[in-house]
Amino acid sequence: MAHEPMSPEEYKHHVKDVYVTTVILSVITIVEVVLAVFYEKYFIDARDFPRLPLRIFVVLASIMKAYWIMAVFMHVKHETKGFIYSILIPTLFLVWAIIAFSWEGASWSDMRDMFGNY
Amino acid sequence: MAEAATIDQNKEAQLWKGGKSPFGSSYGKIMMWYFLISDTFTFAALLIAYGALRFAQVESWPMPSHVFDSVPGLIDHGAPLVFVSFMTFTLILSSVTMVRAVQEGFQMNKWGVVKWLIPTIIGGLIFLGSQYLEWSHLIHNGMTMTSPWSSSSGDFVSTVNFGQLFFTITGFHGLHVTFGVILNSWLLIETLKGRFDRVGHYEMVEKVGLYWHFVDLVWVFVFLCFYLL
Numbered sequence: 184m185a186h187e188p189m190s191p192e193e194y195k196h197h198v199k200d201v202y203v204t205t206v207i208l209s210v211i212t213i214v215e216v217v218l219a220v221f222y223e224k225y226f227i228d229a230r231d232f233p234r235l236p237l238r239i240f241v242v243l244a245s246i247m248k249a250y251w252i253m254a255v256f257m258h259v260k261h262e263t264k265g266f267i268y269s270i271l272i273p274t275l276f277l278v279w280a281i282i283a284f285s286w287e288g289a290s291w292s293d294m295r296d297m298f299g300n301y
Numbered sequence: 302m303a304e305a306a307t308i309d310q311n312k313e314a315q316l317w318k319g320g321k322s323p324f325g326s327s328y329g330k331i332m333m334w335y336f337l338i339s340d341t342f343t344f345a346a347l348l349i350a351y352g353a354l355r356f357a358q359v360e361s362w363p364m365p366s367h368v369f370d371s372v373p374g375l376i377d378h379g380a381p382l383v384f385v386s387f388m389t390f391t392l393i394l395s396s397v398t399m400v401r402a403v404q405e406g407f408q409m410n411k412w413g414v415v416k417w418l419i420p421t422i423i424g425g426l427i428f429l430g431s432q433y434l435e436w437s438h439l440i441h442n443g444m445t446m447t448s449p450w451s452s453s454s455g456d457f458v459s460t461v462n463f464g465q466l467f468f469t470i471t472g473f474h475g476l477h478v479t480f481g482v483i484l485n486s487w488l489l490i491e492t493l494k495g496r497f498d499r500v501g502h503y504e505m506v507e508k509v510g511l512y513w514h515f516v517d518l519v520w521v522f523v524f525l526c527f528y529l530l
Contacts, residue, residue, distance in 0.1 A: 189407055189408065194404070194407075194408060197404055198401070198404060201397060201400050201401065201404070202397075204397075205393070205394075205397045208393050209390070209393065212386065212389055212390070212393070213386075215529055216382050216386045216529075219365075219366065219382060219528070219529045220366060220381050220382055223364065223365075223366035223367075223381060224366075224381075238530055241525055241529040241530060242525065242530075245521050245522060245524075245525040245529075248521045249518055249521055249522070252396070252514055252517060252518050252521070253514075253518065255400070256396055256397075256399075256400045256514045256517070257511055257514045257515070257518075258403075258507075262324065262326070263324045263325055263326075265324055266323075266324035266326060266331070266334075269324075270334055270338060273338055273342075274338070274341065276342075277341075277342075277345050277349075280345065280346075280349050281349055281352065284349045284350070284352060284353040285352060285353065285356050287353050288352065288353035288354065288355070288356025288357040289356055289357070291353070291354075291356075291357035292356065292357045292358065292359065295357065295358070
């Protein structure tokens with residue numbers, strides 16, 4: 184498709200979008216790293232301290248980052264609906280895969296507990 | 302004959318064979334997206350394998366902040382995640398400069414594209430250089446794909462698994478970055494030669510841009526799995 188050059192206002196708007204996204208991505212990354220380091224520094228010795236809150240946070244934060252990269256950098260925001268669905272729907276299989284293989288991993292763990300490491 | 306072919310090509314650029322372009326988009330762009338989806342599944346398979354193996358050895362898995370606690374050449378210990386944060390920012394920023402190059406391409410601004418492609422390539426090279434330093438530091442500390450290595454945490458089997466997964470996944474990602482740098486350099490040369498002005502659009506910048514952003518997108522999840530969780 185040949186692209187029509189954007190109008191100056193539209194162009195400015197798109198450029199601003201990019202820089203706003205840069206700030207969002209940077210802030211999320213900094214918060215993630217600081218929290219992860221903080222967690223390890225203060226709770227590492229108490230290994231039983233629940234790591235779950237941190238994990239939930241960093242997973243959600245990463246999904247947010249993925250959303251911003253796809254929406255703005257990869258321009259998905261401006262594609263047609265059908266195209267967006269054709270990209271996103273296949274990835275739903277991954278939800279199954281993550282559940283199935285975590286299950287599998289937990290089962291390996293059980294077997295190791297029962298029969299030893301090898 | 303040659304003339305007819307050019308006319309056909311021009312027509313195909315607007316409309317696919319069915320008389321309408323699916324999703325109002327071009328063939329190349331849609332195929333780039335579908336390639337990226339297939340690549341998503343490859344990376345997802347690797348990361349899910351990581352998840353399964355880690356899940357099987359939760360207690361003994363090496364702690365990321367112990368393994369990655371140095372800045373190669375500067376700090377030996379006690380700087381957890383500093384170096385990888387730097388790598389992450391390099392990749393994010395080179396993604397930003399890439400998207401600026403794409404936007405200048407929309408405006409048919411040749412020198413704008415050149416101006417933003419150069420920092421993109423430099424960012425990619427810095428990332429690869431950092432990865433080289435990180436790898437050689439870890440290998441120097443004994444991490445391999447075949448034998449357990451001494452770490453302050455983690456037992457025999459999990460350290461082997463950690464090394465295998467780490468080198469496979471970051472290596473596969475690094476390979477993608479390498480191809481991205483090659484593609485971007487090619488793009489820079491062709492832009493300088495004026496190819497896209499002759500063709501009449503800068504869609505190739507957009508397509509390579511999609512690939513480059515995808516590399517950044519994958520890094521978000523590699524970073525999540527290896528360094529944060």
